[in-house]
Amino acid sequence: MAGGTHDDAQGDARPRLSGIATRLDTAVGYDRDRTTAAYQSGFAAATAVVALLVLTLDRDLFLSRTFLAGLLVVAVASACAFFSWLPDTTLGLALITGADFLAVALLSYGTGLQYSVLGLLVLFPALWLAFERLWPGVVAAVLASLAVVVVPDLVHGAPFDLSFWLHAFLLPFIVGAIAGVAALLTEYRYRQDDLLAQERTRLTETLRSSQTTSLLLETVLNTIDTGVLVVDAEGVELVTNRRQQELIDLARPERDGDPWAVYDADRTTLLRPDQLPSTLARNGELVRSALLWFGHERATQRALLATSQAIHDGSGALWGAVVAYTDITDLVAAMQVKDDFVSTVSHELRTPLTSIIGYLELIEEGYEDSEFELTDEVHGQLEVVARNASRLLALVSDLLTTAQHASGTLSLRMSAGRLDEITQQSLDGVIERALGRGVQLRVDVRPTPVQMLDQARIAQVLDNLFSNALKYTPSGGTVEVDVTAHSDHTSLRVRDTGIGMSESDVRSLFAKFFRAESARRAAIPGVGLGLVICKAIVEGHGGSIVVDSTLGSGSTFEVRLPLAAPHPQQAR
DSSP: OOOOOGGGOOOOOOOOOOHHHHHHHHHHOSOGGGHHHHHHHHHHHHHHHHHHHHHHHOGGGGGOHHHHHHHHHHHHHHHHHHTTOSOSSHHHHHHHHHHHHHHHHHHHHHTTTSOGGGGGGGHHHHHHHHHHHHHHHHHHHHHHHHHHHHHHHHHHTOOOSHHHHHHHHHHHHHHHHHHHHHHHHHHHHHHHHHHHHHHHHHHHHHHHHHHHHHHHHHHHHHHSSEEEEEEETTOOEEEEOHHHHHHHHHHSOSSTTOOOOEEOTTSSSBOOGGGSHHHHHHTTOOOOSEEEEEOSSTTTOEEEEEEEEEEEOTTSOEEEEEEEEEEOHHHHHHHHHHHHHHHHHHHHHHHHHHHHHHHHHHHHHHHHTTSSOOOHHHHHHHHHHHHHHHHHHHHHHHHHHHHHHHHTOOOOOOEEEOHHHHHHHHHHTTHHHHHHHTOEEEEEEOOOOOEEEOHHHHHHHHHHHHHHHHHTSOTTOEEEEEEEEOSSEEEEEEEEOSOOOOHHHHHTTTSTTOOOHHHHHTTOOOOSOHHHHHHHHHHHTTOEEEEEEETTTEEEEEEEEESSOOOGGGOO
């Protein structure tokens, strides 16, 4: 690596200085254009000590013009360095160091070569050259040192004996060795400076990129209408956006010691601090689409859909959690309006439909009792009307049931009953239909204990499940029904070898009016309310219904009903 003069210095950051360097800095100033004075100061000081010793111990040397010329050269060179009379460039460096070597030669010759130790003064300009010009400077220093030793000896007429050659070799060798080490150290320092500069540049770019990313992230977070909260493993808030801050202000305790106004989906149950999504996520429990209500007053509460995700560091340790809150208040209000509308319309339609079906039954009874005569054509038309009216009444009843479930007013009439008996009664109504469709029905109904059930509603669940299994299983297929009692619940499993469903369809199966793609492709009729009603009734009993299905291979539905009576809120 090529050396450079002080012009090559980068930056003006002031490093930590030792005491001596601090004093020198005060004298000459921390200016790379003036460090020539720092280099020259050591040589000038050493020469001054030599002059003082000569003046004290060998004053006659001051009578030597050569010796005085050497002192004068040192004085002029030092003045040029201290007062910046010469440019701090390669030319200035060559002139001042050349003057120093010349001064050493004059001082040595002026003493009659009796003080050969004065030759060691060449180390000052030699080191200066090594520091500033590296290996070219080392070569120049060695040659100049050789000239300082040899020229005075030749002028003085010294014999070419062993003493001459040792003298001519030893000092330039010492100068070359010391200057070489100085050059190596300087090269290493330059290399370190380059590495530091590269690292500084990289860190600067990284910092700039990080600041840009941070600004972009902050802008994006404050632009979206979703509340975002990031906490560390201790629950300390790290990141929050504008929308989240608004939600926090909405749920903030009104007085010290009051709980946060964060309610469960029912809008009445306050969540404990350990039930908050951020706390659950920090404990490794992820929250998926949890409906929460923020706010003290019902009129100003906001419905939020909370989703959380735990954050782990590179070693897998829990680092914190991020929670996103999506405001769905308007959507919930719209859903409520829709459910109210469906409930109202269902109630309004149910009464006239019941009346229509009643009158049709009276006409059928009168026809059968021969109270009046109907043509076969009219009788057939009345049967079509009665059948469609019954279907319409069933659909209205299903809509009313789903609306009641959505509003929390689904009514269950609980009584003691046995699941195996209800199942057997429901199976009696589907055996003929299974035979007619060419579907094999396999039944394994084991005795179950008495439990509290709404027997009519449970029968409705079973009818729906059996009907779906037969409807979606082609001729030659199989439907299996198992009923089993367990220690704390009874279970009903309905397994078919029908058309099955895809994984994405299974995830949406219990949504109102949803129909699987496989059912739509097969043109199988339905409105997508049966399973919604099943889920509502089963959950009203405190139980659960799960499904496992593979497209083209069939489906399995399992209903679990607790043996203990459900909570009063579940059985109205």
